[in-house]
Amino acid sequence: MQYPKNHRQIVGELMNGRFILSRENHFEELKQNEQEFYSPFFQKSFGHKLIITQEYAYLVSEDTDENISRDISIFFAIFCYELDKHGKNFLDGLQYSEYSFEEVNSYFENSSFLDLIHTNKQLKDIDARRRLLFTTMKNRNIIEKTSEDKFNFTPAYKVFNVFAEELGKTRTEKNIQPND
Amino acid sequence: MIKAEPKSILNFIAVYFDVIRDLFDTQTNEGIIRKETLAIMLDKHRKDIKSQLIEYKIIRPVNDDFELRDVYHKLIEFVLFEFRPMLPEEIEKFGFSISELFRKIKEGISGDKNILLEWLNSISTEIKSFSDSVEKNSIRLLSETRDLKANVNRIDYKEKIVKASFWIQYYIKPLNTILDVNHSESISNKLVDISQYANQRQLNFDDEAVRKSFQKLYYLLRQTNDDLLKQSKILTNELLPLIERIRTENLILTGWIEFLKRPYKISTPQLLKTDTDKPYSSKIYLNTKEYFEQFTLAEEVIIEEETEQVQRWIYKKAHYKKKLIEKLPLENFFDWCNEELKDEENEITTEKVFALTGLLFEEDLKIGFSDKGEIIKIKTATSNLNVPKLIVKRNAVS
Numbered sequence: 001m002q003y004p005k006n007h008r009q010i011v012g013e014l015m016n017g018r019f020i021l022s023r024e025n026h027f028e029e030l031k032q033n034e035q036e037f038y039s040p041f042f043q044k045s046f047g048h049k050l051i052i053t054q055e056y057a058y059l060v061s062e063d064t065d066e067n068i069s070r071d072i073s074i075f076f077a078i079f080c081y082e083l084d085k086h087g088k089n090f091l092d093g094l095q096y097s098e099y100s101f102e103e104v105n106s107y108f109e110n111s112s113f114l115d116l117i118h119t120n121k122q123l124k125d126i127d128a129r130r131r132l133l134f135t136t137m138k139n140r141n142i143i144e145k146t147s148e149d150k151f152n153f154t155p156a157y158k159v160f161n162v163f164a165e166e167l168g169k170t171r172t173e174k175n176i177q178p179n180d
Numbered sequence: 181m182i183k184a185e186p187k188s189i190l191n192f193i194a195v196y197f198d199v200i201r202d203l204f205d206t207q208t209n210e211g212i213i214r215k216e217t218l219a220i221m222l223d224k225h226r227k228d229i230k231s232q233l234i235e236y237k238i239i240r241p242v243n244d245d246f247e248l249r250d251v252y253h254k255l256i257e258f259v260l261f262e263f264r265p266m267l268p269e270e271i272e273k274f275g276f277s278i279s280e281l282f283r284k285i286k287e288g289i290s291g292d293k294n295i296l297l298e299w300l301n302s303i304s305t306e307i308k309s310f311s312d313s314v315e316k317n318s319i320r321l322l323s324e325t326r327d328l329k330a331n332v333n334r335i336d337y338k339e340k341i342v343k344a345s346f347w348i349q350y351y352i353k354p355l356n357t358i359l360d361v362n363h364s365e366s367i368s369n370k371l372v373d374i375s376q377y378a379n380q381r382q383l384n385f386d387d388e389a390v391r392k393s394f395q396k397l398y399y400l401l402r403q404t405n406d407d408l409l410k411q412s413k414i415l416t417n418e419l420l421p422l423i424e425r426i427r428t429e430n431l432i433l434t435g436w437i438e439f440l441k442r443p444y445k446i447s448t449p450q451l452l453k454t455d456t457d458k459p460y461s462s463k464i465y466l467n468t469k470e471y472f473e474q475f476t477l478a479e480e481v482i483i484e485e486e487t488e489q490v491q492r493w494i495y496k497k498a499h500y501k502k503k504l505i506e507k508l509p510l511e512n513f514f515d516w517c518n519e520e521l522k523d524e525e526n527e528i529t530t531e532k533v534f535a536l537t538g539l540l541f542e543e544d545l546k547i548g549f550s551d552k553g554e555i556i557k558i559k560t561a562t563s564n565l566n567v568p569k570l571i572v573k574r575n576a577v578s
Contacts, residue, residue, distance in 0.1 A: 017454040048452060060450035069448040077436040077443070084433055091429050113440060135470055140451075163449045164435030165428065171438045 004033045014042070014050070017065065019141040019156035020057045030057055055155035068136060071122040075132060076160045078117065082107040094161070098152045105129055182237055189236045192229075193252075199225045203239065203248055204256040208264065213239065213246045263316035265324065268354035271317065274310035275358070275367040278303060282374050293387050300393040303374070304400055310367065311404045314359065318411045318419070321351055325422050341430040344423050352419055359412040368408050375401035495535040504539055504572070513540065513547075513570040518558050530560045546575040 004010070006026035013020055020027050030038055034052055042048040048059040083090035086107075093099075105126055108117055117123045122132040133151065137143045142156045182189070193200060202221050206213050218239075222230060233239045239246040248256070257263055281303040288296055328343055335343070361368045378398040385391040439446055454467070503520065510516055517536045521528045540547055547570055554569040 015452070015454070017452040059452045061452050063453050064450040065453040066448065069451040070443065072451075073439065073448040074443050077440050080433060080436050081440065089429070091425065091432070116440065116443060131470065131473070135466060139466075159449050161432050164432045164439060166435065167438045167446070168431035168433070168435030171434050 004029050004037060010038070013141075014048075014057070014059045015046075017059070017068075017140050019154065019159075021141065021154055021156070022055045027057060053158075055158065058156070058159070068140075071120060071132060072137060072142065073160055073163065074116065074120055075123060075137075076157065077164070078111055078113050078123075079104065079107060080164075081113070082111055091161075094153050094157050098146055098150055101130060101133065101149050101151070104133070182235070184236055189238075192232060192236060193238070196225075196227060196229055199227055199229065200238065200248075200252075200256065201260070204253065204260070207248050207253065208262070212242060213248070215244050215246065218246055257316075261319065263320040265320045265351060266313055266317050268351065268358060271310065271313050271355070271358060272367070274306050274313065275370065277306050278310065278367065278374070279370055281306065282370070282377075286377070289381075293390055296390055297393055300390070300397055304397055307371065307397075307400060307404055311407050314355070314408060314411050317351070317355060318414050321347065321355075322414065322419055325419055325426070329422055329426055341427055341434070344426040344430070348420075348423055348427070352415060352423060356412070356415050356420070359408055359415065361409075361412075368405070368412070371401055371405060371408070375405065493529075493532060495532070497538070500536060501539055501542065504545075505574070508545075508572060508574050510572040511569075512556065513572050514556055514558055514567045516572075527561045528559070530563050530565065533558060533560060533565060540570070540572070544575050546573045547571070548573065 006029050010020065010026050010030050013026075020030060031052055034050065039050045042050045042059060046061070048061045051058055051060060080090040080094075083093050108123065108129060111117060120128075122128050122136070133143060134145065138145060138151075140156070141154055143151045143153055145151045184192075199221060202225075203213055203218070206217055206221070210217075218230065222228060233246075234241070237249055238252050240249055281299050285296065285299050285303065288299070324347065325344075328340060328347075357363055358367050360366045361372060363369060375398060378394045378401060382391055382395040382398050385394060500520065504510070504516065507516060514533075517533055518528065520536070521532055539545070550569040550571060552569075555566050556569055558565045558567060
């Protein structure tokens with residue numbers, strides 16, 4: 001049997017919970033073989049669902065990593081809120097800006113959600129936040145480091161924005177329902 | 181009938197433009213200029229020009245109040261580039277009149293030449309008005325949208341969504357339909373039909389005046405179609421994406437705020453659980469470390485302040501000077517220092533020796549050196565000091 005090129009890398013990264021981005025070489029290989037090979041392969045071998053969009057691919061499982069997903073969601077929620085509060089366009093920021101850890105950290109230090117931040121193990125202090133960004137999110141390819149202390153977000157952040165947008169829609173629909 | 185010279189009216193507008201601009205703003209915001217408001221404005225500018233404003237027909241009375249005449253309103257609107265956003269229904273009316281005139285032109289093509297020329301003139305006027313309205317609306321909508329995007333008025337994000345949705349629903353999408361040349365009922369589509377018809381007739385009509393009129397109409401339509409295409413591009417490439425982005429951005433923010441209200445009760449996006457690490461995996465070390473760090477309890481660190489009181493040495497100049505004077509004349513100043521400090525219970529420090537050295541600068545003491553230039557050693561807690569042998573006597577002058 002002939003396996004697709006970069007098969008080992010594709011499986012290794014996806015099984016480590018990493019997002020594969022469209023700008024990476026093996027994304028095209030994964031996409032071309034999605035229907036024929038990879039979707040059934042991950043489903044039948046591990047029970048995982050392969051999700052491929054125009055910009056990234058990743059695996060999800062029934063048994064989801066709820067803690068990490070929640071911590072990253074709280075991170076994005078507070079970060080977007082703080083950027084907006086400081087008059088910055090957070091969508092442009094996530095898409096195009098480079099951030100230093102110091103800058104991100106200062107948003108959290110001065111946030112109005114301090115109670116929530118202090119009770120979250122991944123966000124509670126400067127070391128925890130550095131670990132969340134530069135270990136957890138970097139390993140999953142949600143951020144990429146550009147220098148020792150600087151990074152930018154990869155398109156994988158959109159998974160979390162889509163989640164927030166759906167929540168926002170539900171909220172807005174609730175608001176416009178009569179007798180609510 | 182206006183008695184004044186046209187130049188006088190234009191000069192009047194130029195001289196009193198600040199007043200007229202205020203009147204324009206008031207009418208734009210309130211729909212009318214109340215007589216009290218007019219009085220306040222004239223008073224503010226210290227100009228008593230109410231009679232001229234009426235005489236030059238710049239404003240007209242409406243019951244007890246006033247309004248800017250339409251022609252001046254449009255002039256000020258144009259020179260300030262501040263256009264009122266027009267509802268698509270106001271623009272669509274041009275579509276009806278253009279269609280009706282086009283139908284008459286086609287039906288009366290073989291009829292009376294004079295009325296045909298009138299219809300051709302009228303349709304040109306309507307087309308120009310239509311094109312102007314579209315352009316003005318695009319300018320205004322673009323400015324409104326950019327203000328909304330930059331949140332110039334610092335409005336609440338929910339209000340931003342409502343405003344963005346409002347502009348899309350009532351202004352931008354209907355305007356897009358009017359301009360969409362692929363839409364069979366759009367005005368742009370009608371103009372394409374008229375343009376083709378005028379093109380044929382400019383080449384194929386017996387009467388020269390009518391032929392020239394068709395030619396003029398054809399060139400006007402070519403220009404108009406180019407202009408409309410430009411406006412349509414602004415709408416589809418800039419305005420719609422911009423306003424969609426505002427809507428999306430605000431929906432996301434609404435979602436995040438909703439999430440932050442109950443962050444542990446809402447299901448978050450599914451992510452793969454990577455619990456299948458093998459001991460030989462390259463990531464096993466960091467992942468294990470990260471896992472255990474989550475449960476690490478930080479040890480409580482208590483800093484106990486030293487309770488033992490350290491007695492500080494205080495340099496009592498008067499005390500030492502008195503003792504020094506009692507010993508005068510002195511053969512070796514630093515020896516004396518050494519002895520003095522030794523007598524006290526605390527250790528000899530460099531700081532204490534230097535403090536005593538300050539006594540040498542007292543005016544009632546005379547300092548001399550030993551002829552041999554001897555150097556003596558003093559041992560302090562931290563250093564060995566090499567100092568000259570100094571002779572101290574009472575100053576004869578003092």
